[in-house]
Amino acid sequence: MSVRHTWAVREGRTTTTWFDVRWTFADGARVDALAALSGDGVRVEDVHAEPGLSLDDLSVLAEWLESPLFEVCAPARGDHPGGAPxxxxxxxxxxxxxxxxxxxxxxxxxxxxxxxxxxxxxxxxxxxxxxxxxxxxxxxxxxxxxxxxxx
Missing domain, CATH: 1.10.10 (Arc Repressor Mutant, subunit A)
Incomplete structure (x- = not known):
């Protein structure tokens, strides 16, 4: 799996960050997704899959993405001046x-x-x-x- 940061938008104290995510499997299957991380949640905004995903797989896609996205972008915790970690x-x-x-x-x-x-x-x-x-x-x-x- 590869996760690539694409852009971020800051509104007040909230930042929403978008990522391109690509899974390539050994059998040649591939899933490309555009995911948005905001606060403590993940939103999947666009998905392309070869072969297509079932409805069950699609419904849990955000859960699959959550851990890798938080690993990539979780800032170091701690209180710093200005509230910016x-x-x-x-x-x-x-x-x-x-x-x-x-x-x-x-x-x-x-x-x-x-x-x-x-x-x-x-x-x-x-x-x-x-x-x-x-x-x-x-x-x-x-x-x-x-x-x-x-x-």
């Missing part, structure tokens, strides 16, 4: 090992049809600019193919 940046190795892991995240996102830069941003906790720099360093180290021919 802070997230700690994930531990990420430095140097060659970190660049190898960046290349793995990049390739995995490309294979799944996702945004590879966004995948690296999520994995490392860095900004887009810093993630692009890490991707470039991974290319320079030979972990990724060159972006364009050098002259």
């Amino acid at each position: 802070r997230r700690a940046r994930p531990a990420w190795p430095r140097g060659r090992e970190g660049r190898r892991l960046v290349a793995e995240e990049y390739r995995a996102a490309r294979e799944e049809g996702g945004d590879p830069v966004l995948a690296v941003m999520r994995a490392t906790g860095h900004s887009r600019r810093r993630s692009l720099r890490l991707i470039g360093q991974a290319r320079d180290d030979g972990f990724l193919t060159p972006r364009r021919a050098r002259r």
Whole structure:
């Protein structure tokens, strides 16, 4: 299962966050869903499945999504000034090992049809600019193919 953050809307103290969720099964079946997480609940807003889901499966889809979504986006708990919870940046190795892991995240996102830069941003906790720099360093180290021919 892959879960990708798509957008968030904040209204007052409430934030609603949307996610693209994709399940790919060994037998070739696939479920794509657009889910919204708000407060303590999950809403399924759009579903595409190959082959189609039964009504029973469709009725429990939100329950299936709830745990993976909360794992992906549950902020670190605690009271912070302004009421905004802070997230700690994930531990990420430095140097060659970190660049190898960046290349793995990049390739995995490309294979799944996702945004590879966004995948690296999520994995490392860095900004887009810093993630692009890490991707470039991974290319320079030979972990990724060159972006364009050098002259």
